[in-house]
Structures are given as structure tokens and as C-alpha cells.
Amino acid sequence: MPTVSRTKGKSRSKTKAAGGTPAAGRSAARDYSIAAVGRALDLLEALARIGPAPLATLAESARCTRTAGFRLLRTLEARGFAIQDEARGIWRLGARWSVLGRAAQQQGALAATAMPFLAALGKATGENVYLRIREGMESDTIAIYQTDPGLRLYSEVGQRRPLHAGPGRLLLAHAPEAVQTQVLAQRLPRFTPATRTDSAWIAADLQRIRARGYLVTADEVVPGAVGVTAPVRDASGQVVAALSVSAPSMRMRPPRPRALVPQLLDAAAKLSQALGDTAASAKATNGQKEQSPPVTRWTEGHGAASAGPHSIFR
Helix, strand or coil: CHHHHHHHHHHHHHHHHHCCCHHHHHHCCCCCCCHHHHHHHHHHHHHHHHCCEEHHHHHHHHCCCHHHHHHHHHHHHHCCCEEEECCCCEEEECCHHHHHHHHHHHCCHHHHHHHHHHHHHHHHHCCEEEEEEEECCEEEEEEEECCCCCCCCCCCCCCEEECCCCCHHHHHHCCCHHHHHHHHHCCCCCCCCCCCCCHHHHHHHHHHHHHHCCEEEECCCCCCEEEEEEEEECCCCCEEEEEEEEEEHHHCCCCHHHHHHHHHHHHHHHHHHHCCCCCHHHHHHHHHHHCCCCCCCEECCCEECCCCCCCCCC
16 A cells, blocks of 8 residues: 555656646746737837828738727827828828837947847857948947957947948948938048949949848958948838948958858848848848859959959959
8 A cells, every 4th residue: 555655646746747837837938918019019010111001001011900900090199109191091100209219229229139130140150240320421330249359340339430331331222312412422531442432333332232132342441351241121121220240351252251141141131020120031032042242253462353343252
């Protein structure tokens, strides 16, 4: 009998250990989401992407019923976060969002969101990774992941660079036309012999950047620095930042820069998805398949042997 008793005790212990204990319950993931809040956020993201738009279009994009969409929009309207044009029957974002946008920027929301993606890309490539945004007529470095303290940093957080040279040109390519015109109308400074200052060439390169989906530069701002840069988009699909991998030219000889493009586009797509851009992954994959740069002959110490564009990797 004592033996049987011990066996039963062991069976009960095994049953508890296998599952059903408070510890096992605590280890399970909990879902704290609120459905109504989720629908409201889906609706706001739809407004950001396609607004101003009628209720039916917004409800379809947000995957909710028109009744639910109407009630949510009225609630947002009462707080100043949505506006209805009753004459035209369309909805748009309200002015109250500008306050939240400024607060998020001041609190470093973009840099904080991006850091895990910068770290993953840095560890995968073994190189330093930078995140830049456009501030007026310049680019501003807002986040850096330094893979190895011994690796040279080509920028610092808060350091501003021109838009016409180096990775900043990708931001210029996606800037409003008025900004592009203003930048190219002024006398452009030259930092190295490789810096392009011909406004006509740069204007044509902006089109190439948008078509290609990424940018590779060499020696344009800092001698010996090679950078591979990709766009980061928000929920509206607009380019809000540039993600770059930069390293000395001795470690970035062809075909390595070209080989880094898929990893960079994937990281940029994942960051864009975190910012709400649902089409980011497809854009990156299709862009890489359709837009592969040709291999260019290397001349030691002089970049490309041809007298073509500034990059030796075009």
C-alpha cells in the first residue's frame, strides 16, 4: 500500500508539472489588446494612408463595418482628431494629431523604435549602422548602432550633413519637389574629389534612386567611406528616414556592397512595417529582384575605372 500511495503521489506531481500549474499559466503569453482601440487605430492608419476619404472607403480599408467606423470617427471628431467635410461626405485627420506628432519626435520615438532593427542589421553585417532623417535642407543622424567600439564612426548622433552628397541624397530623392529645387539651386559644397556638385547630374540621380530603391555611395563626404542606404517608410508610405550600413572601402570592395543590399532592404522593410507600412516587405523584395546594380571594374585608389556616375558600384 505505501508503494501504491507513493506512485499516486508521483502521478499527481507529474500531472502538475506537465501543465495546469500557476507557473505554467504565467508563462503563457497574455493578450491585453482591446478590440475597440484596435479598430480605432486601424481606422486612423487608413486615414493617414488614403485620407481624405469617404466613410465606406475608410471602413473597408480598416476592415470594420460602416456603423463601427462611423461611431469611431464621431468619437475622434469630438476630441479634434478627425474632421468631417459634411458637404463632400469625406473624413480627414484633425489638427490635434500635430501635437502628438511633435511630442513623439521630441521623445525620440523613431530612434527608439529603430534601435532593435539597427542592432540586428549591425550584428548580421558586422558593420556600423546609421539612421538619418531630413531636417529642412540637411540630413540629421538620429541613431547609431556601433558593432565594434574599434570601428570608426562616420557620423555622430545629432550631426548634420548636406542632402546632395552621401547617404543624405536618398532623403533628397524622396523630399518634396520644392526642397529638391531649393537644394539644387544653390552652390553645392565639395567635400572630397568624389563629391558630385553638378545639379543636373544630381537631379537625374534622384530619379535613379527612386527607381532603384536604394543608394550606394563611396568617398562623397568622408574619404574612404562606403555606404549602402535604403529608405524607411511610415504608415502613409512616405519616406521618413534613411537606413545605412557604412564601412571603410578596404572592407567594402565589390561585390560586398551589392551583397549587403538584400539584408539592408529587409531591415528597412521590417522597420517600415513597425512604423505601419504594410507594403514594405513586398516593395523591398520586388525592388531587389528587379533592380540589381551591374558590376563595375575597380581601380585601386580611384574608384570606378569608367568616367560615369560617382559610385563605383552602379
